[in-house]
Amino acid sequence: MATNIEVAHATASATLAPKLTFAGVVARFVRTKPLGAAGAVIILGMLFLAVFAQALAPYDPYVGDYGAQFQRPSAEHWFGTDEFGRDVMSRIMYGARIALFVGFAASLIGCTIGAFLGVISAYWGGRVDLLLERLMDILLAFPQLILALAIASILGPAVQNVVIAISIPVIPRVARVVRATALSVKENVYVEAVQALGATGRRVVLQHIIPNIAAPYIIMLTAQLGAAILAEAALSYLGLGAAEPTPSWGLMLSGSAPSYAEKAPWIALFPGIAISLGVFGFNLFGDSLRDALDPKLKGRG
Amino acid sequence: MGTYLAKRVLLIVPTLLGAAALVFVIMRVIPGDVALLIFGGEAGGQIDAKQLADMRHRLGLDQPLIVQFGTWLWGVLRFDFGNSLWTGRPVIEELLIRLPLSLELAIAATFVSVLIAIPLGMLAAIRQDTWVDYLVRIVSIGGLAIPSFWVGILCILMLVIFFGWGPPLEFTPPWIDPWANFQMMVWPVVTVGYRYAAVTTRMTRSTLLEVLREDYIRTAWAKGLRERAVVVRHALKNSMLPVITLVGTEFAFLIGGLVVTETVFTLNGVGRFVVDAVAHRDYPVVQALIFLIAFGFVVVNLLVDLTYAWFDPRIRYR
Numbered sequence: 001m002a003t004n005i006e007v008a009h010a011t012a013s014a015t016l017a018p019k020l021t022f023a024g025v026v027a028r029f030v031r032t033k034p035l036g037a038a039g040a041v042i043i044l045g046m047l048f049l050a051v052f053a054q055a056l057a058p059y060d061p062y063v064g065d066y067g068a069q070f071q072r073p074s075a076e077h078w079f080g081t082d083e084f085g086r087d088v089m090s091r092i093m094y095g096a097r098i099a100l101f102v103g104f105a106a107s108l109i110g111c112t113i114g115a116f117l118g119v120i121s122a123y124w125g126g127r128v129d130l131l132l133e134r135l136m137d138i139l140l141a142f143p144q145l146i147l148a149l150a151i152a153s154i155l156g157p158a159v160q161n162v163v164i165a166i167s168i169p170v171i172p173r174v175a176r177v178v179r180a181t182a183l184s185v186k187e188n189v190y191v192e193a194v195q196a197l198g199a200t201g202r203r204v205v206l207q208h209i210i211p212n213i214a215a216p217y218i219i220m221l222t223a224q225l226g227a228a229i230l231a232e233a234a235l236s237y238l239g240l241g242a243a244e245p246t247p248s249w250g251l252m253l254s255g256s257a258p259s260y261a262e263k264a265p266w267i268a269l270f271p272g273i274a275i276s277l278g279v280f281g282f283n284l285f286g287d288s289l290r291d292a293l294d295p296k297l298k299g300r301g
Numbered sequence: 302m303g304t305y306l307a308k309r310v311l312l313i314v315p316t317l318l319g320a321a322a323l324v325f326v327i328m329r330v331i332p333g334d335v336a337l338l339i340f341g342g343e344a345g346g347q348i349d350a351k352q353l354a355d356m357r358h359r360l361g362l363d364q365p366l367i368v369q370f371g372t373w374l375w376g377v378l379r380f381d382f383g384n385s386l387w388t389g390r391p392v393i394e395e396l397l398i399r400l401p402l403s404l405e406l407a408i409a410a411t412f413v414s415v416l417i418a419i420p421l422g423m424l425a426a427i428r429q430d431t432w433v434d435y436l437v438r439i440v441s442i443g444g445l446a447i448p449s450f451w452v453g454i455l456c457i458l459m460l461v462i463f464f465g466w467g468p469p470l471e472f473t474p475p476w477i478d479p480w481a482n483f484q485m486m487v488w489p490v491v492t493v494g495y496r497y498a499a500v501t502t503r504m505t506r507s508t509l510l511e512v513l514r515e516d517y518i519r520t521a522w523a524k525g526l527r528e529r530a531v532v533v534r535h536a537l538k539n540s541m542l543p544v545i546t547l548v549g550t551e552f553a554f555l556i557g558g559l560v561v562t563e564t565v566f567t568l569n570g571v572g573r574f575v576v577d578a579v580a581h582r583d584y585p586v587v588q589a590l591i592f593l594i595a596f597g598f599v600v601v602n603l604l605v606d607l608t609y610a611w612f613d614p615r616i617r618y619r
Contacts (some may be wrong), residue, residue, distance in 0.1 A: 033441075141598060
């Protein structure tokens with residue numbers, strides 16, 4: 001019975017919906033959301049730098065050259081060199097790896113755990129829901145950066161610890177939204193209908209609730225990416241992120257960079273541009289993706 | 302309103318208790334033996350066992366965890382957060398020294414950002430999809446992307462290169478020397494405020510856009526009111542409620558902004574106190590500050606919710 005309905009439904013939607021090719025979708029996105037497309041170009045550029053850093057970087061990002069400290073931007077060192085004589089541009093290229101790794105890992109972990117808890121909360125309800133909700137309330141009592149700072153300070157400075165520190169504050173925020181969405185899906189008549197037809201709980205969750213929370217999940221994930229990169233930069237700047245000599249963008253700005261203001265302002269200039277441009281790209285893309293995926297949310301926030 | 306108020310106030314009690322427990326676990330249980338840390342941790346080498354035991358006893362670390370937690374909570378209720386391990390002075394004293402600067406910074410930044418954000422957001426909304434709107438949107442999305450500490454660093458670069466500026470050492474309250482205070486605070490206020498302004502601009506724009514599509518706005522147009530009357534008197538007034546929410550959500554931004562900005566400008570405020578305490582592994586201070594920040598955050602959010610309920614009776618009866 002259920003299979004028949006599904007087959008009928010599948011063929012109906014296949015004939016009703018226009019044929020979607022990947023190229024077609026991309027072309028439409030570029031046409032309707034030029035700002036989002038610009039964001040995507042920035043993200044792709046950043047990915048390109050990160051993947052091919054080894055081939056593209058003119059110098060080793062870790063090895064200093066004491067004969068070449070504080071070099072002005074020139075044909076040899078486009079972005080100049082820092083206090084150890086390391087090439088700033090090479091360090092920024094390798095830094096893209098860390099920014100993207102922390103951004104993607106922290107967002108994926110935070111959003112996935114959050115979504116998982118949200119679905120559990122909504123589907124099981126009762127005591128499980130109450131307990132999880134109170135737990136999320138407690139986590140929400142802390143501003144994001146403060147909680148991340150506390151966790152990072154306990155775990156110690158390392159890239160994987162930054163990922164944990166940034167992802168934990170994301171969990172309750174995602175769980176909230178997913179729980180609300182899943183609850184409203186659960187109340188739909190068609191969900192009651194499949195339950196009446198004898199569908200198991202697992203089937204309801206997998207076939208009906210999960211597909212419906214996919215859009216908010218993707219929206220939150222992309223929105224989180226920029227925020228996570230920014231958080232990584234802030235933690236590294238405060239000395240709680242990756243440790244020297246890791247070429248993290250935030251770390252490049254910390255400590256001595258401002259004190260060389262007169263001598264070598266480029267040390268403090270280029271990593272900041274890299275962070276801003278990267279986050280700007282993710283934010284532009286995320287904003288447009290949200291508009292495209294969920295017309296109900298259009299224009300909000 | 303009475304029942305709603307009572308319900309909401311009662312609901313924050315378990316949240317705060319849970320927050321206190323979480324802070325206690327993160328700061329006291331996970332890092333291991335605080336007494337050992339005071340003596341220099343693993344790096345300390347030989348530590349006299351008797352001295353260590355004395356220290357543990359003095360800090361109450363030989364008590365069961367639940368008793369330690371109770372003692373700490375009881376102290377919190379009497380505003381006694383223990384002594385800083387770094388300076389040996391009561392945490393609350395150290396905090397009160399630093400509070401005026403951070404409060405001034407937070408209030409000034411909020412004020413400046415609202416002053417910029419509401420007209421800009423309004424302009425973008427009433428000129429939607431024109432170049433004005435695109436410009437405001439790009440500037441505000443850009444504002445969100447630029448890290449505050451970098452804006453601070455840029456301010457310092459500019460001041461040092463063009464004006465030979467050095468960082469100020471001591472906080473002068475505005476009622477003693479307004480000019481000295483202004484000189485010290487203006488760039489930090491810009492650094493904290495621009496980001497806040499970006500968020501508020503976006504919020505004002507989007508809520509105003511929603512309101513402008515309402516039927517009563519069409520009525521206002523139809524009866525021949527001028528644009529100014531429609532936008533300011535009818536639309537803006539009704540779109541301000543979500544902007545109030547921002548005051549709550551942006552409190553988190555503000556705290557983060559203070560932490561970073563005070564570090565960049567080496568201002569002796571609460572934000573830098575947090576960073577310094579973390580760097581010195583001064584657990585009583587970190588524990589107290591993080592709990593107090595959470596407390597403030599929860600209370601601000603409660604006040605925002607109550608304001609909402611006050612203005613919108615539908616919420617009270619849900």
